Amino acid sequence: MWLCPWPQGPKSLLSACKGTKSVAQIHALMILTGIFSNGDSNSQLIASYSRTGDVESARKVFEKSSQRGIATWNAMIIAYSRKDSPVEVLNLYRRMIREGIRPDSSTFTVTIKACASLLDLKTGEEVRSQAVDFGYKDDVFVGSSFLNLYVKCGKMDEAMAVFDGMPKRDIVSWTTMVTGYVNGNRAIEAVNIYRRMQIEEIKADGIVMVGLIQACASLGNSKMGLSIHGYIIRRDLPVDVVVETSLVDMYAKNGLLELASRVFDKMPYRNVVSWSALISGFAQNGFAGDALELLVQMQSCRVKPDLVSLVSALLACSQVGFLKLGKSIHGYIVRRLDFDTVSGTAVIDMYSKCGSLSTAHFLFDRISSRDSISWNAMIASYGIHGCGKEALALFLQMKETKIKPDHATLASLLSAFSHSGLVEEGRYWFDLMVREFKIQPSEKHYACIVDLLARAGQVEEAHKLIESMVNKPGVAIWAALLAGCRNHGKLEIGEIAAKKVLELKPDDPGIYALVSNFFAAAKKWDEVAGVRKVMKKIGMKKVPGYSVVEVNGKLHAFLMEDKSHPQHEKIVAMLERLDYEMRAMGYLPKTEFVLHDIEEEVKERMLCNHSERLTIAFGLLNTGPGTKLLITKNLRVCGDCHEATKFISKIVNREIIVRDMKRFHHFKNGVCSCGDYW
């Protein structure tokens, strides 16, 4: 017997030296001291290399081993599984079978997992039947990984059959079903599975809660989300960064940003995913400034932005027209990350919403693989710029590809027609969407087509279309009809629409303004007063209108009646001067856009305090002659501001581009690109 300097042999060496010496050093020591590895110590060594992420060295040890036992094979297979190399896992598994080695439960489990990650249902089923042959039919590990194979391949009904047939199930099997339903957009069924799990008195853990929290996020059920959060706290379930991040995301998706931030602030450790979840939450809910601030904070916490966080930041840039930052994010993505389908689509959306439609198209042509969302984004871009013909051309181009137009594509197309007044095209493609594309028109599609017809004055036809709807029309549809009736003086149908709108009790003050306008135009003063009563009773959502302009690479935001700005005096003086000149040129304030019950003169002054008006004045004051201005507004630009901006563009001889929540208005030389059709 040779003398071993470590009485317990190489096994204890590996565990004792963890952290102090590298695995390679220990490996070298083992060779030097003449410890000739047997099968068992090789499996330990392979596992150790695998833990440090060094599969190449693990593989060398594996290949040099003379007699390889099941432990050695498993260690090597698991090493590849950890490295996310499912193909290698399968190769080794096949080699193992060829060499007549008897796999065990772990071998099958890992191999089926590899098939799941390759979405290779056929091979997975083969491996599972081999597992059955070797006596692992009722093994929970094999069973759960087999379950997961169906789940990952989107076969939830087959998964359910497997699940119901399992004699033994544990928390992992249940969790697989829960997350499977969540990912398959069947959140209710996910919750039901969890209920069944509770009845069977299986103890929940953090991972299954992640699935449930995601279900609440996708259902938009904040009440259930809160109660699950409470349950986790009461039961003192173990929470880690993943559980906390899913809570942040759930609250954010439900618009509860204070709660999302509170959870986020309390997290002991945050990774890039946690940051991205919150950034995305702010961006999705329209808080562009907060989203971008978080992006900066994240970097000062030494967390590098990744594609996901930057895609969310791009969304924030799009919202407020922050072209300068958007461009620099685009550059960073190209240089350091990956201009792929998702980030590419976010970038083209940013350029188009920041006014650079041609850059958007240029980059659209350079996305190497485009999917339906990329096409939709580009079609929608032409739509918001009022280029209906170009949107149609792109749609026809899309039809030549393998990518199928979906409900969103048609919605973008119809909305492009409605922004361009292309009534015939709208009718034609609306009709064809059912017949050719087999897409049932949704509320959104109806809203587009009603809007298109009503704007063109064809309110009778629009009304007939609404009456033909199978589902009950929502507020958006009646409001679109009503707007058409107001503009074209169609009192009879207008009254029907107005009544419907009031019945549906929207929480949008803009819509009540429309109803009130309509009745005022019809000189029905009792009804005008009635609208105000309804408004007071319901209590409006207070979405403050704000406008933003980028000046010298910095954003400047103005709220309605914003007096806080340091340049306020100058801005007011500017607007007064413009007002004087505008009136001389024939401008008349459209006071019907002010809903309050006040004197005309006060109304006129309020119009001048609209955020877009203040923003334009600020932009004019702080940029050189001839500079184009891009103003973005979170709500819709009001009719009076639209009229005024036409005059302003002529007086100061500037191009003024205003983008509101719906579309672009390009003002130049006294006219707007939308031809007052918007």
Next chain:
DNA sequence: ATAGGGTTAG
């Protein structure tokens, strides 16, 4: 002892 279930985006 090892193995199966989990977070963010256009």
